Amino acid sequence: MKEQVARNIQSYRKEKGLTQDGLAQRLGVSYQAVSKWETAQSLPDLALLPELARLLDVSVDRLLGYGAGDRSVTLYEEAYRASEDYYWGTEPNEACFKVLRLAPPIRRLKLLDIGCGEGKDAVFFARNGYEVSAFDVTDAGVEKTRRLAERTGVRVNAFKADVNDFRPEEDFDICFSSGVLHYIKPDVRQELFSSLKRRTSPGGLHVLNVFVEKPFIAPPPEPEPYAFPWRSGELLAQYHDWLVEDSAEIVFDCDSSGIPHQHAMSTLIARRP
Template sequence: MKSNIGKSISRYRKLKNITQEELAVQLDITFQAVSKWETGQSYPDITLLPQLAAILEVSIDKLMGYAYQEPKRTIYEDEYKQDDYYWGLAPSKLCYKILALFPPVKPLKLLDLGCGEGKDAVFFARNGYQVTAFDIADAGIEKTKRLADKIGVPVHVFKADILDFRLDTTYDILYSNGVLHYIRPELRQDIFINYQQHTSPGGIHVLSVFVTKPFIPPAPEHEPNAYKWISGELFSLYSDWLTRECDEIIFDCHSSGIPHKHAMNVLIAEKPAPQHAIHTR
């Protein structure tokens, strides 16, 4: 997997409102060097990484696109350490929609964005998809691996932060259920452009995201790293794709032991095949 450090430097530099020239001055290098990092033409010297991370106020791991030594980013890390599966083992209803719309009659590469304890990722692998999955919770990753081993199916699972991880491999299917609220609003366009660029023509995205509604009280779980989405926001990021399904649902939830409701937008969108030019005499 190629390093995404250049894109990370660009992203965090812009979030800090620092120009390439200003960053170069602080590092005592040329702004051309910074430009080459951000365009992937070269990489920063390893001795510069601590100073670079300090200026951008992120860890070196985050600059590299991973979060191996990050403090807990999800409230479910401790829940996943329990022997039982917090979300159970039954696959999401969205999984069956993928199976119906895009059955693996040929090899299909699927990426599960934020796989949790791996129940959906393992379901896809059992049904013949070539599955890659990631999550930020160590306990969730370990349970995904154990579940895949128990069922006897291959799942390539690794740790990454959805805020930092960018695709450099093309997939046929991108799937995410109830994870996208961890993406900060100012990063969404950049992240989804990356996702769409690394999707095969004719491939699909099957995504859900929690949305806020004035008539639904906040969920009892306090998630300090969750960010609000509004109704239709997810759909607007796919205006040039073929919409297979877009829906807004309200459902009951008991995940915290306290009955409550959620509103969720659900999208199934297909990437259009490129249009071939028609030549006339």
């Protein structure tokens, strides 16, 4: 818990443009105290938490890593909640079949679905014998993931978390993510991927994709105030020390908003040595 709180305090402090000394002065503590919080040597006193959260413009739950926040970070919360139907359908992403081919569940394999949406891929993996944990930032997405798993007769450990805040506390054999990594803030990317890589078993697999900006493709019609741009090759560079089994860039048509448009996407499959 200390490590999670330390990361959060440092990240939100920097977002507000505060130095350690500046935050300390506003709280009436020493800058050494703030430094110890951010290096996980100690935790803030309970009485300081409400004021600390107020200064950092987050909820206490978010500060402590227990929730995905007190503000919407994706337009899909409303879309998932608007209908009993599944916004993305229930057919798995084609990348799921690559996981089956490259890491078949002939033994117990633990899989983490990062940003699972309404759970179609997480449930597919569970149906095929993987031990699946899956998280999403939307309450509606997590609830629909649980319902789909129950309806299908499989178990998925589905929970709410923000990809910017979540760091695994156990090892996984496979990390899978589709259509989510553009929500990762640029200043936490290296630390986040380092954490995911450390928590991957030797020989484990990461199967990921991310939208990338291209000058010849118009921005998507959906407003995404909490999305951040990625460039070609940026995802691949995070895995320079792993075996890259596949890396590609594709352009595809999409009408998720009801308005036909295109996306450019970098895809990656990498294995830990």
